[in-house]
Every structure is written in C-alpha cells, then in structure tokens.
Amino acid sequence: MGMxxxxxxxxxxxxxxxxxxxKAANPSLQGKPVVVAGDPERRSGVVLAACxxxxxxxxxxxxxxxxxxxxxxxxxxxxxxxxxxxxxxxxITRIFESFTDLVEPYSIDEQFLDVTGSLSLFGDxxxxxxxxxxRVRLETGVICRIGIGENKILAKMACDNFAKKQEKGxxxxxxxxxxxxxxxxxxxxxxxxxxxxxxxxHMMGIYRIGQMAEMSPAVLTRRWGVxxxxxxxxxxxxxxxxxxxxxxxxxxxxxxxxxxxxxxxxAREIKVVLLELCEEVCRRARSKxxxxxxxxxxxxGADFDTHTGFWRQMKLDDCTNDAMTxxxxxxxxxxxxxxxxxxxxVGVHLGQLTEDDVCQLDFFADKERQRSLAYVxxxxxxxxxxxxxxxxxxxxxxxxxxxRARKIGGHYK
Numbered sequence: 001m002g003m004x005x006x007x008x009x010x011x012x013x014x015x016x017x018x019x020x021x022x023k024a025a026n027p028s029l030q031g032k033p034v035v036v037a038g039d040p041e042r043r044s045g046v047v048l049a050a051c052x053x054x055x056x057x058x059x060x061x062x063x064x065x066x067x068x069x070x071x072x073x074x075x076x077x078x079x080x081x082x083x084x085x086x087x088x089x090x091x092i093t094r095i096f097e098s099f100t101d102l103v104e105p106y107s108i109d110e111q112f113l114d115v116t117g118s119l120s121l122f123g124d125x126x127x128x129x130x131x132x133x134x135r136v137r138l139e140t141g142v143i144c145r146i147g148i149g150e151n152k153i154l155a156k157m158a159c160d161n162f163a164k165k166q167e168k169g170x171x172x173x174x175x176x177x178x179x180x181x182x183x184x185x186x187x188x189x190x191x192x193x194x195x196x197x198x199x200x201x202h203m204m205g206i207y208r209i210g211q212m213a214e215m216s217p218a219v220l221t222r223r224w225g226v227x228x229x230x231x232x233x234x235x236x237x238x239x240x241x242x243x244x245x246x247x248x249x250x251x252x253x254x255x256x257x258x259x260x261x262x263x264x265x266x267a268r269e270i271k272v273v274l275l276e277l278c279e280e281v282c283r284r285a286r287s288k289x290x291x292x293x294x295x296x297x298x299x300x301g302a303d304f305d306t307h308t309g310f311w312r313q314m315k316l317d318d319c320t321n322d323a324m325t326x327x328x329x330x331x332x333x334x335x336x337x338x339x340x341x342x343x344x345x346v347g348v349h350l351g352q353l354t355e356d357d358v359c360q361l362d363f364f365a366d367k368e369r370q371r372s373l374a375y376v377x378x379x380x381x382x383x384x385x386x387x388x389x390x391x392x393x394x395x396x397x398x399x400x401x402x403x404r405a406r407k408i409g410g411h412y413k
Contacts, residue, residue: 008125008148009243010113011155012096012132013164014089015143017109018049021088022078024141033057034076037065048080088140095135099128102243110159112152114243129170148172153191153239157182161189175237182237183210191234192227209235254292255349256280263301263342270299270343271331277348278327282320283381285350291321292350297333299346310337311347319354326350 014020018036023029033054035047045065057072069075089108096103099122102114115128122128129146136144146169147159158173161182173181182189188198190209204223206212212220213235220228233239256277264270274297285291298311312333320326330348377389 006150007114007116008119009150009152009155010115010125010129010132011106011147011149011152011159012092012111012113012136012144013147013159014092014109014136015145015164015169016049016051016055017089017142018080018085019051019054019078020049020142021085021140022081023051025084029076029078032076033059033072033074034078035059035061035065035068036078036080037068038080088142091140092136092142092144095139096132098135099132101245103245104243106156112155112243125172126170130168133169143169145169146171149237150175151237151239152241152243153234154237157189157191157234157237160191161185173237178213178237179210183208183213183235185209187212190231192231197231253349253351253353254281254284254288254290255296255347256284257345257347259345260343263344265342267335267338270334270338270346273346274330274334274348275323275327277346278330279323281348281350282323282326285321285353286356289356290353291319291356292316293319293352293354294350295326295329295333296349296351297330297347299334299338299343301341301344308339308341309343310339312337313349313351315352319352319356321350321356 019034022036023034031053033056034051035054036049037047038045047059047061047063047065047068050059050061050068054068054072054075057075059068059071059075065077069077085108089105093103093105093111096111096113100113100115100118102117104112106112113132115122115125119125119128122131125148129148133144133146136142145159145163145166147155147157147163148171149155149158154173154175158171162171162173163169185208187193187201187206187209188195190212193201201207201212206215212231215232217229217232220232222228224231258273258277260273264273293316294313295316296311296313298309300309314329314333316325316329326348380389
C-alpha cells in the first residue's frame with residue numbers, strides 16, 4: 001500500500017466510557033445492566049452512558065432515565081463522577097503517548113494518534129492497534145475501538161461506522177476502497193451531517209454517501225458555501241489536518257452554557273443565570289490572562305423539536321474580562337432578541353481574545369481597581385471553592401452558582 005508514503009492515523013474511541021470506568025471501579029457491577037445518569041431527583045435524569053448489557057435492552061444515551069428504566073427493570077443507575085472519568089481519560093492519553101508523541105484528544109472518550117513513525121518499532125498497524133487495545137483494557141478495564149485511516153477523517157469514520165460493529169473492534173478504512181465501504185452507507189453516516197443537513201440532502205435526492213461523492217463540488221459550494229466543499233471532501237476521504245498535541249492550546253473563545261433545572265419564564269430569573277455565566281466566563285478568561293472583544297449570548301426552550309430561542313453576538317466598545325461590563329452587554333443582546341418564550345438553557349461566549357496586560361483607560365471608571373479586585377476574588381475562589389464568594393442574586397431561587405460549584409462540566413464531581 002506504499003505505507004511509508006502515507007500517514008497512518010488511529011482514532012481510538014472508549015466503549016461506554018463512563019459506565020466502563022464505574023464497572024472497573026466496582027466489581028459487583030459486573031454482569032449487570034449499568035447506566036451512568038444525572039441526578040434522578042432533578043431534570044438532569046438523563047442517561048450519559050450505558051454499558052453493553054444495558055444497550056442490549058435498547059437503552060441508549062442520551063435518553064431520559066425514566067424511559068431507560070421502562071426498557072430494563074433491573075437497570076443499575078450510577079451517578080456520574082466526573083473527576084474520576086477525567087483522571088481515567090488522562091491515564092489513557094499517557095498510555096497512547098508511550099506508543100507515539102502525536103496524540104490529540106478529540107473528546108473525553110476519543111483520541112487521535114499519528115502512529116506513522118511508530119510502525120518500525122511496533123509492527124504493522126493492525127498489530128499495533130491490537131497491542132494498544134490490550135494495554136488500555138488491562139490498565140483501565142475499558143474496551144477501546146480503533147479506526148485506522150491515512151488521515152483523521154478516514155480514521156474517525158472507520159471507527160464510528162465500522163470498528164464499533166466489528167468483534168475485533170478495529171477497522172482500516174482505505175481511501176482506494178471507499179466505493180465498497182463508505183459510499184453505500186446512508187448519508188447521515190457521513191461525518192458532519194446532522195439531522196437538519198440530512199433533511200436538506202434528502203430534499204436534493206441525496207440518500208447515500210456515494211451520491212454526495214459523485215456530485216459536483218461547485219453545486220454543493222453554491223448551496224452551502226465552504227461547508228458544501230467540506231462535505232464533498234469528507235465523502236472522498238480528503239483531510240490534510242495534522243494530529244497535533246497542541247491543537248487545544250490556541251483558544252479562540254471562552255464560553256459557558258447551562259441547562260436549567262426547570263423552565264425560566266421571566267427576564268428577572270434568566271438574568272440571574274446570565275450574570276452567573278458572565279462571572280464564570282470572565283473568571284476563566286482571567287485565569288489565562290485573556291480578555292475578549294466580542295460577546296455572544298443565546299438561549300433555547302425545552303422543546304427540542306420546535307426550535308425556540310436565538311444565538312446573537314455584538315462587538316464590545318473595549319475588550320474586557322470584567323463580569324459586570326460583560327453582563328451589561330449580554331443584557332442588551334438578550335433584551336433585544338428574547339421573544340418571551342420559556343427558556344431551558346442559556347449560554348454566554350467571549351470571543352476575539354487578546355492578552356489582558358493592556359487596557360483602554362476610562363475617565364469614568366477605575367478599570368485597574370476593578371481588575372485587581374476581580375483577580376483577588378479569583379484567588380479566594382481558587383483556594384476555597386467557587387461558592388466561597390457569591391453575588392447576592394445567586395442566593396435567589398433562580399440562582400445556579402451554588403449547585404454548579406459542586407460539579408464539573410455540569411455533572412457531579
């Protein structure tokens with residue numbers, strides 16, 4: 001295959017990651033249908049991960065916990081422990097790094113590996129994939145599936161569409177054989193095609209990946225701009241992006257999104273949470289000595305079938321990482337675009353990041369005092385926890401800051 005002239009990329013995906021970690025940590029769960037789910041007492045009673053036994057009953061993630069319990073009466077429900085899962089993910093990264101220095105985490109349970117330079121040490125790609133799977137299984141109890149390709153997009157589609165369905169858990173998707181492997185699959189199996197894009201493509205008469213591949217890229221570009229060309233390139237297995245360990249170092253924006261425990265109906269309630277989000281976004285910006293010049297705010301309703309809500313952005317007068325400055329801009333955006341429909345999730349994002357060692361002086365505000373006060377508050381929270389200093393509004397029934405301080409990434413630690 002001219003192995004040396006082509007890169008060999010792996011995409012390793014951890015099967016039922018959270019549930020697998022829980023089973024490895026607690027042997028009494030072996031042989032039982034286990035799901036990891038948010039707190040059933042709150043709205044977050046959603047299945048985050050289901051073990052293969054639970055999946056055999058039709059349990060899926062994500063779905064409401066009560067639906068999963070109807071499918072399987074003996075379901076064992078475990079609350080998520082995010083700190084443990086993050087530690088396991090980092091442990092798996094270290095295992096991968098013992099085979100190649102080119103490891104790029106894609107998500108908490110998926111990682112890319114460029115093993116091109118490692119094959120002379122570890123043998124052919126199949127043998128290396130088997131070796132890596134065995135190391136991960138022995139050291140963490142997690143089964144990983146590995147997609148192989150000459151680039152990241154082929155490795156990803158090899159894993160998602162083929163390796164996960166193979167008993168061996170390994171599949172090599174070769175660009176020369178896409179006509180027989182990838183192209184007969186339904187169009188929604190193409191990486192980057194979601195439910196909305198699937199509907200658009202069906203309206204154009206495109207039902208299979210091969211039909212997308214045979215279209216003129218110019219037609220797709222006229223319809224969807226650069227995204228059309230990206231989809232065409234993906235169908236042909238074309239991808240030049242390198243596997244880069246530093247891919248997450250260059251941050252383009254800092255955002256925070258929150259699903260609420262119930263519908264919020266009033267601007268007063270929603271603004272309590274918007275202020276908390278501004279606090280969190282600015283705290284994270286300051287932790288990296290950054291500030292931003294563009295703010296975005298968005299919200300959506302509880303019914304995901306009928307899309308209510310918006311996502312809008314505006315340029316700030318000056319770059320900032322001050323929560324109250326950001327909050328005033330967020331409120332202006334929110335008041336302009338909110339249509340007074342019930343809100344179930346909200347998000348704030350700060351973009352166009354620059355370093356915060358230079359700031360525009362203001363006759364009417366002591367920015368240096370604001371800045372030093374914010375950094376002192378950050379140091380107190382870093383030492384005593386995020387709930388050590390709260391705004392009084394966070395103590396209202398709408399506030400989520402105290403509850404969120406007990407969580408990582410929206411889930412209990």
